[in-house]
Amino acid sequence: MGSASRQLVDLLDDHGYTFFTGVPCSFFAGVLRILEGEPRYGYVGAVREDCALGLAAGAYLGGRQPVVFMQNSGLGVSVNAIVSLNQIYDIPALLVVSWRGQRATDAPEHLIMGAMMEDFLRLLGIPFNVFERGTIERDIAALTDTMRSTHKPVALIVVEGELQR
């Protein structure tokens, strides 16, 4: 079996994701290395997380199925795009969001969002799963089913670990 990052990229491929954009985080650096390194993925680096959601919405309107990568700090930046673009227009996206501040030992700027992130996602009405290698095939399948049936964003939360490489 290859790396966890390769496995995730292959799963996204298998589930019909065809547009990749976002703002980086070290927690999923391994995934971005693959997406940016292989031109067939056409990864578009965005300058802000809400711009990434705008790009992704445009790609969806143009016929693709997008994935948007962001650190959880970017969730705050993205709130208005999620609620006044994706959720009212039925524009689906898989958000891959890193969980900075999950542990109290992380940098201070991440601690408040890290502590509230799960509640924040529930408040925003974004179904999510936390990445675990043992369940990732099932989780991507379930999240994708939910996203396709609701036409709304769903999220895969990435913790520190295997996707960094």
Place this chain on the structure above:
Amino acid sequence: MTRADAVALVADALASDWLAIACNGMISRELFAHADAPTRFYMVGSMGLASSIGLGVAIVQPARTVVVFDGDGNVLMNMSALGSVAAAAPRNLYHVVFDNGSHESTGGQATISNRVPIEEVAAAAGYRSAVRVADDGTLAGVLRTFFAEPGPAMLLITVERGNQPGIGRVTVEPRQLAARFRAAATGR
């Protein structure tokens, strides 16, 4: 020139299969009222993101011409998007900015576009071309060639402040707008 007249002049210069993204506020309402079509997407919320949405469409539909109808308040709110457009450099993307120097939909509060020439920012960021016009005669002339040159290109139109009395809202439901645009963009 009023903004509604400028929006109408630009809309009339588009071929029927071109795709258009209109920013929130009066610009969407004026385009909708003048010439609605399934190839036109009206962004009612997410202020600042019209050019990002247009860029996403332009990247995945390189054979289609994509025109963004934007406002000075919208561009200034997310000026970083000009960098993304310039960096991606899609030849099929045209960015038309209606600049009245104010947030008209919220009561006419001033923006800073009188001190920050948006077309110069776009040119500096790397748009292939960026021009400013201020009267309808010049606009009609520029529109004859603007879309023939490769993008990304910005056309900034200086327009008067003020709204068309009694202009309606976009009456098509957002999810319907998205679905019909996606069908028009993909032919499915």
